[in-house]
Amino acid sequence: MPLLSTFELTKRYPGGVTALDGLTLELEPGIIGLVGANGAGKSTFLKIMLGLLAPTSGSLVVLGIDATRNGPELRQFLGYIPEFDCLPPDQTAADLVTHMARVSGLPATAARERAAEMLRHVGLYDERYRQIGGYSTGMKQRVKLAQALVHDPKLLLLDEPTNGLDPAGRADMLDLIRRTGHEFGIGVIVASHLLSEIEQVCDFLVAIDAGHLLRAASIETFTRETELLVVEVVGDSEAFRQSLVAKGLAARAGVGGSILIVLGDGSPFDVVRDTAAEMGVGLMRVARRRDRLEDLFQAAPAGAGGATNAAA
Amino acid sequence: MPQPEPAAGAIYDIGYQHYDGKRLGRAGAVRALYFHGLRTVFGIGRGGRAKIPPIALIAIMVIPAVIQAALAGLGNGQIQVFTHEGYFRTTVWIFGLFCAFQTPELVTGDQQYRVLALYFSRAVLRSDYVLARVGALATALFIVALLPHFVMLMGDYFAAEHVGEAIRKSLPMIPRILGAAFAIAVLLATVSITISAIIRRRPFATAAILALFLLASAFVAPLVMSRPDKMRYLVLASPMMVGDGLTTWVFDTTTVRPPVDTTEWVPLPPLAPGADSAAIAARRAEMRRRFRRRRPSVLETANLPGVVYLATTVGLILLGAGVLTLRYRSIET
Numbered sequence: 268m269p270l271l272s273t274f275e276l277t278k279r280y281p282g283g284v285t286a287l288d289g290l291t292l293e294l295e296p297g298i299i300g301l302v303g304a305n306g307a308g309k310s311t312f313l314k315i316m317l318g319l320l321a322p323t324s325g326s327l328v329v330l331g332i333d334a335t336r337n338g339p340e341l342r343q344f345l346g347y348i349p350e351f352d353c354l355p356p357d358q359t360a361a362d363l364v365t366h367m368a369r370v371s372g373l374p375a376t377a378a379r380e381r382a383a384e385m386l387r388h389v390g391l392y393d394e395r396y397r398q399i400g401g402y403s404t405g406m407k408q409r410v411k412l413a414q415a416l417v418h419d420p421k422l423l424l425l426d427e428p429t430n431g432l433d434p435a436g437r438a439d440m441l442d443l444i445r446r447t448g449h450e451f452g453i454g455v456i457v458a459s460h461l462l463s464e465i466e467q468v469c470d471f472l473v474a475i476d477a478g479h480l481l482r483a484a485s486i487e488t489f490t491r492e493t494e495l496l497v498v499e500v501v502g503d504s505e506a507f508r509q510s511l512v513a514k515g516l517a518a519r520a521g522v523g524g525s526i527l528i529v530l531g532d533g534s535p536f537d538v539v540r541d542t543a544a545e546m547g548v549g550l551m552r553v554a555r556r557r558d559r560l561e562d563l564f565q566a567a568p569a570g571a572g573g574a575t576n577a578a579a
Numbered sequence: 580m581p582q583p584e585p586a587a588g589a590i591y592d593i594g595y596q597h598y599d600g601k602r603l604g605r606a607g608a609v610r611a612l613y614f615h616g617l618r619t620v621f622g623i624g625r626g627g628r629a630k631i632p633p634i635a636l637i638a639i640m641v642i643p644a645v646i647q648a649a650l651a652g653l654g655n656g657q658i659q660v661f662t663h664e665g666y667f668r669t670t671v672w673i674f675g676l677f678c679a680f681q682t683p684e685l686v687t688g689d690q691q692y693r694v695l696a697l698y699f700s701r702a703v704l705r706s707d708y709v710l711a712r713v714g715a716l717a718t719a720l721f722i723v724a725l726l727p728h729f730v731m732l733m734g735d736y737f738a739a740e741h742v743g744e745a746i747r748k749s750l751p752m753i754p755r756i757l758g759a760a761f762a763i764a765v766l767l768a769t770v771s772i773t774i775s776a777i778i779r780r781r782p783f784a785t786a787a788i789l790a791l792f793l794l795a796s797a798f799v800a801p802l803v804m805s806r807p808d809k810m811r812y813l814v815l816a817s818p819m820m821v822g823d824g825l826t827t828w829v830f831d832t833t834t835v836r837p838p839v840d841t842t843e844w845v846p847l848p849p850l851a852p853g854a855d856s857a858a859i860a861a862r863r864a865e866m867r868r869r870f871r872r873r874r875p876s877v878l879e880t881a882n883l884p885g886v887v888y889l890a891t892t893v894g895l896i897l898l899g900a901g902v903l904t905l906r907y908r909s910i911e912t
Binding site (some may be wrong): 302317319340342345349351352354356357358366369372373374377381384416421450454467 | 702
């Protein structure tokens with residue numbers, strides 16, 4: 268059973284804004300990154316997954332349950348972390364997580380036990396009787412994770428989970444996400460605008476822009492395609508680039524006369540060296556660099572039709 | 580990616596346990612919200628200071644009943660200072676304070692701190708949330724409203740020579756006590772939750788509830804008294820007067836009150852500057868006569884049939900339910 272499958276999923280808001288436009292996807296269990304710029308439709312997609320927002324057209328099946336019709340039933344098996352602050356400051360973490368466990372349908376005793384267990388998992392066991400108002404942003408984020416996991420969901424939805432965290436907090440959060448997906452065996456969908464972050468934990472990436480599916484591919488594919496070789500030469504840069512293209516390399520002009528070569532499968536290093544020797548230009552810089560997400564979106568638009576990670 | 584320190588790693592490595600016990604679904608979720616709300620109203624689970632207002636108000640609420648119970652013991656059940664039918668009117672301001680201080684806590688925080696996003700990502704529907712919160716406050720008010728009646732009944736039973744007979748005598752009273760308490764609890768709960776949900780900030784919600792529950796009657800009363808023929812329906816603008824009218828009706832359905840002669844209360848025309856002593860004496864006599872007669876209450880002056888209060892109660896509850904539905908449907912989470 269796929270974790271999630273959509274067909275021609277479209278959401279238009281009354282104001283005429285199209286948040287999702289004909290999204291067709293099929294995702295297998297794992298940690299899935301949902302990347303896109305702010306306003307790309309990530310949060311809308313998550314809310315439709317939760318059954319909180321009705322799509323304008325199309326279908327969405329999550330965990331084998333129709334999300335557009337059976338929201339309450341589906342939500343029993345989902346955990347959700349909103350991107351904004353959503354914790355009452357005057358409650359202790361233990362009380363809040365226990366309460367949320369009960370609201371998730373767990374009996375009282377099980378709720379208490381699992382709340383303590385989850386707070387231990389996220390590393391807040393010693394602080395669990397303190398009021399949340401006194402917590403740091405990182406600690407609050409962990410409480411949000413604990414309350415989302417307390418009822419042992421089958422799928423965890425995270426909206427910008429590293430927002431507002433310092434580098435150490437980000438690392439901790441990403442580690443917890445990785446453990447949730449790989450050790451706890453819970454499906455995870457992480458929405459983020461920071462590719463560099465979620466690519467550290469994801470098995471599969473879905474990139475959307477303005478409601479359209481740009482790419483859906485395994486993380487290896489993405490990594491291969493976003494890795495670039497930056498070459499700077501002393502001499503005629505443009506002539507050098509053209510002779511590289513003539514030798515079959517995907518070389519394009521970068522800023523300030525630099526040349527960007529998609530690394531891909533091949534190894535362009537020898538070709539660059541030999542060409543430089545032939546033309547007598549001096550190599551000033553040869554360095555690996557990661558392409559920015561936006562560049563990738565422009566360089567590789569989505570193919571027609573649907574995408575699946577079944578083979579990933 | 581830095582590795583966690585060994586100590587932290589050791590804590591993490593206890594391992595994740597999947598849960599395969601019972602799941603109570605949507606019904607369990609609503610129950611959890613309801614009981615959580617009930618605890619919140621009484622300040623349970625919110626630290627020591629949160630318990631002071633509800634406990635103090637309940638204590639003040641019961642004091643007249645305790646006095647009445649003591650008097651019943653002293654006077655062999657003959658002395659009646661506080662009655663079942665008049666208790667709501669005596670304690671209206673306590674109900675007002677209780678609603679004003681305990682209601683906003685139930686719903687404003689969930690909106691202000693966006694906890695609703697967590698609730699609505701569960702099996703809970705928006706209407707479930709509203710029902711659970713109103714139900715929790717109504718239950719709390721029902722308990723608070725019943726407590727003094729219970730104390731007075733116990734006072735009567737203990738004072739009586741024949742307990743059995745005292746209980747039998749009080750039996751017709753019991754469904755009325757329950758009915759009036761229930762109606763008032765649902766009415767005040769719906770109205771004060773609606774106000775809090777719309778206003779969203781605790782201090783302002785408290786002020787608004789105080790204004791509607793306590794100031795409205797003070798504002799309306801002189802208007803009704805001055806022009807009973809035209810202004811009588813204004814009593815329905817005060818939820819507390821509606822509750823009072825309903826209570827009076829529930830406890831006294833059989834008696835039809837004779838209409839009060841309101842012409843009595845029209846102010847006397849001013850005396851002419853040069854009035855003689857006979858006129859002044861007549862004026863004094865009239866004043867004394869009027870003073871000896873009990874001034875009718877606002878509700879007696881308005882003299883509306885009980886059904887009007889019942890219909891207004893039901894109407895206000897339905898209106899509140901409608902407003903709450905719209906309000907919570909419009910909240911984005």
